[in-house]
Each structure stands twice: as C-alpha cells, then as structure tokens.
Amino acid sequence: DVKVTQSSRYLVKRTGEKVFLECVQDMDHENMFWYRQDPGLGLRLIYFSYDVKMKEKGDIPEGYSVSREKKERFSLILESASTNQTSMYLCASSPGTGVEAFFGQGTRLTVV
Amino acid sequence: RKEVEQDPGPFNVPEGATVAFNCTYSNSASQSFFWYRQDCRKEPKLLMSVYSSGNEDGRFTAQLNRASQYISLLIRDSKLSDSATYLCVVKRFQKLVFGTGTRLLVSP
Numbered sequence: 001d002v003k004v005t006q007s008s009r010y011l012v013k014r015t016g017e018k019v020f021l022e023c024v025q026d027m028d029h030e031n032m033f034w035y036r037q038d039p040g041l042g043l044r045l046i047y048f049s050y051d052v053k054m055k056e057k058g059d060i061p062e063g064y065s066v067s068r069e070k071k072e073r074f075s076l077i078l079e080s081a082s083t084n085q086t087s088m089y090l091c092a093s094s095p096g097t098g099v100e101a102f103f104g105q106g107t108r109l110t111v112v
Numbered sequence: 113r114k115e116v117e118q119d120p121g122p123f124n125v126p127e128g129a130t131v132a133f134n135c136t137y138s139n140s141a142s143q144s145f146f147w148y149r150q151d152c153r154k155e156p157k158l159l160m161s162v163y164s165s166g167n168e169d170g171r172f173t174a175q176l177n178r179a180s181q182y183i184s185l186l187i188r189d190s191k192l193s194d195s196a197t198y199l200c201v202v203k204r205f206q207k208l209v210f211g212t213g214t215r216l217l218v219s220p
Contacts (some may be wrong), residue, residue, distance in 0.1 A: 030206075031206050033208060035210070040120075040212065041212065042199070042210050042211060042212030042213055043156070043199070043210040044210075045207065045208070045209070048206060048207060050206045056206075056207075058207070090155060090156075092208070094206075094208070096206075099144075100146060100158040100161070101158075101208055102158075103155035103156050103157070104155060105154075105155055106154075106155050
C-alpha cells in the first residue's frame, strides 16, 4: 500500500512563527503536492513538485515556500504564519501523468 | 470562474435511491479525470477514474463528455455508507485541480 505520512495531525502556532509541515511518501513517486482545504473553497493547490529540487507554484503560493531535497520528502514552509493560514493542509503524491494521487491524513494548523 | 465546478449540495436521498452528480471543467487541455470521495475529517481517496467510454464499478458509473467538458457520477442503490463528499478532479500535465465537492447524505 502507498503511504503518505504528514508529520503532525494537529498544530498550533503563533502569528509570526516560521512553520514547517513535512510530508514523506514511500512509493518513489515523482510528483508531490501541497493543498489547503477550507470550508466552501475546497482543496486549493499551494505548490507542487515533479522532481527533486523542482517546484511549481499552484493557485495560492503567497506566504508559502516549499523544499524538495529528496524524492520522498516535500516540505511546506510558512515563513511568517498569519491567522488567515489557519486551515487543513493536505499533502499528496502521484507517480506520474494520468494516474491517481494518494493523500496524507492532513495537518490541521491553527495560527493564533 | 473556477476551473472545476460542482454543485455543493447537500443531496439528501433515502437508502436505495439513485443519485447523480455533475461536474464541469473549463480547461480543454485537461487530460485525466477522477472522482474522489472524502469522509468527514478524513483525507480524499480515489473512488474511480473517468474515461470517455464511460466506466462502471459496482453501483458506481462515471461518464466523461469531452466536447461539453462535463463529468458525471451515478450512484445506484444508495447505501448509508455512501454518505460523504464527492470531489471531481481533473489533471492537466502534473497538476491536479479539485472541485469544491458535492455532499451526499443517505438516510434510512
């Protein structure tokens, strides 16, 4: 079974803190994605990566950055957390074009 | 306009009913199409891929109309366990774009 693991299920951070969300997949997938999910807005793509050290902006990259130093790991960084970044963050991976993506269990981040 | 549009619902149906969800997408370069299911407070999981020829998996039938840029999901003989949010997803190159989801509530 494909496994996508996110480092935390729940996280509470203060405004202005630097926040790291980690995601690891164990199936040697090329593509990895970070989404946030908010009520009424659905899943919105923040960043994705199709190879090590490669990244592409999604629809809402502002306030976020990413890092992919190893194929199995894709990190989302909030440089200076703000309350409007309170959300559910979902990481996903997929092996390539035309096939399904597998999701991690999600990280519910609250910024106070 | 959103790239993938779905009716948010909720659709309230009794057990045994047949229910259909629709989805439209705006980018004709979209290459692959999927329906995902998401239970409350859980991650999305693939329900089925969608092909132009139409495809069926048990009680679920999915259809794609590329000319109209329209995707559908039909659920027959609804079960209580079908209650969930159904997400329409299109893939364009490596990018996955999600609709906001349609909520289904199946009642006894």
